[in-house]
Amino acid sequence: MPTPRRHLALCSLALLFAGLLTACSGAPAGNVENGKKWFTMNNCNSCHGEQGKGGRGPAIVPLDMTFASFVKKLRKQDAAIMPPYPETKISEQDAADIYAYLKAGK
C-alpha cells in the first residue's frame, strides 16, 4: 500500500514531467525585430504584403495558428503557390522570430 508521502512524490514527478513536455512542445522564444528582417529577406512580403496583411497572397496577420502548424506550413510543399522553406533557408530560430513578428502584428 503506498504511503501518503510516496503518493506525493509520484504526483510531483508527474507534474514535473508535464511541465517538461509543455516546455518542449512550445515555440522557441522569437525576436520580433529579427522576425521582421527575415520576413522581408525571405520575400514573404512579396506575396503576403508588407506586414503580412495581404498582397498577391492571403493576409496572415493576425496569425491564428500554433508554432508547430506554422513551421509545418513553411517546410512542406503542399501548395501550388507558396514555396517550401527548408531548414537550410529558414532555421528553427528564424522561424520562431518570424512567428513572433506575425503574432505581434495587428
Ligand code: HEC
Ligand atoms: C510566392 C508567394 C508566396 C510566398 C513567397 C510566401 N507565401 Fe505564404 N502563402 C502563399 C499563399 C498563396 C498561401 C495560401 C495557400 C497556401 O496555404 O499555400 C500562403 C499561406 C501561408 C500561410 C498559411 C496561412 C493560413 O492561414 O493557413 C502562412 C503562415 C504563410 N503563408 C507564411 C509565409 C511566410 C512566413 C513566408 C516567407 C518565409 C511566405 N509565406 C512566403 C504565398 C506565398
